[in-house]
Amino acid sequence: MSIDMSQFHQVFFEECFEGLEAMESGLLDLNTGDIDSEVINTIFRGAHSIKGGSGTFGFSAVADFTHIMETLLDQMRDGRRPVTQPAVDVLLGSVDCLRAMLTAIQSDDPIDSVAVVVYQSALEIELNGSVKESSPSISQEITGAVEEEEVNEEIYNEDEAAEQGWRIAFSPYLDLLKTGNDPVRLFRELAELGEYTASVNTRDIPDFDDIDPEECNLSWTLKLLSQCTIEEINEIFSWVEGDCELDIQALIKKEAKSIPPSKQIKSEPVIESLVSSPAPTDISLVNIQQPTNATNTPRVDAGGELLIDRRSGGSSSIRVDTAKIDALINIVGEVVITQSMLGLVGENFSMDQLAQLKRGLSQLERHTRDMQQSVMNIRMLPINFVFSRFPRLVHDISAKLNKKIDLKLVGESTEVDKAVVELINDPLVHLIRNSLDHGIEMPEDRIAAGKPEIGTIELKAYHRGGHIVIEIIDDGRGLDKNKLISKAIEKGLINENSILNDKQAFE
Incomplete structure (x- = not known):
């Protein structure tokens, strides 16, 4: 009996979602025009870890997608490209897309191919100014996403035709580690030849009681996309010659099969515009749908649409100090x-x-x-578990409303029961939205009123008399007593002759 890999999958997904948290937080902290190496490094490390783990577990779609994000971040980190707001927005959208991909994989649901291809295209536009027409993953995703239902025949897969590289089957002998060799070192050297993905075979892992930590019970199948020669690959694996079984095969190019005119694939306008236009992509057109059986709590995007929450399976487990x-x-x-x-x-x-x-x-x-x-x-969790969701919400909605808003979080370490955490999210979203939509004025109105151009919303939590108090304070226009009274009369809550003071009207 072999080890149940599901336990490792669970750890992988937990680390991925934590990495996405760090990436999103870092992107929100980035100041356009400035190159903050420490912040960019944090974002880059998150993307790099997700890419590496995805490749190890065979989630090649996630690894390929994250690789493009990693390339863009690497160029920002090295100063080869400036940090611009469009680039930050594309990366934030890509984090959402990546979160949706991982959630779908975790739930055994299909990945939203249209969303993936749009965000992947947006990343390539930021990198290159246009989408690479020969991009394997783009071609594959477009084919799967926009193919008409009546096309049932197997048609040409551009992905395989565009790939040039090698398929490597690497099966170490049990004593490989005892000779001082490390497969990870070989993979690092292989990565210098080109982009690769790896799937691990765990069927030979013995029962837990029989495991010898000095024995190598794993084997790998790797796909290397590179124009390197077989001699270069053999040189890397020469270190383990005689200690493994190695099979290297060139990726086979297939000739295109013609598609009957009546069965031609019809590209959606959004896909065509991505390929033809070098302009930055309006990624707000795509709504990343939540998998139907996912347990995540929805959150609200800038357009009022529900997006998946950044945490996976929030009610199933918690982290305890x-x-x-x-x-x-x-x-x-x-x-x-x-x-x-x-x-x-x-x-x-x-x-x-x-x-x-x-x-x-x-x-x-x-x-x-x-x-x-x-x-x-x-069972007590820091209120930051809830508060950390709102910087992104404020960022997206303020951008949509053309308002400048600074969100301040106070008392993030205040602890509340897990059940309360799950209940207060929606009410807080509603209150924050009220401040964003109706409280904070437009920049020109604030300046005319003698206020700073940037509005402030403060989200505060603290203990008082054995209770947890959560306050939402903004420096906006406040409540209009006359409008409140008119609305109350309209709804029949009070009669027209009622006389209310400020406290009564606001309550």
């Missing part, structure tokens, strides 16, 4: 000690041990209360 686990273990240890003491007292109980029994029961009661509190603390 190790300090909380240690505290619980210590309390359990105290309970066990007290239990043992009470057991000894009970074996040969006499009335002169009554005081000792009472002390033991008192200790047990105290430890039980402490254990209950410790378990409840494990």
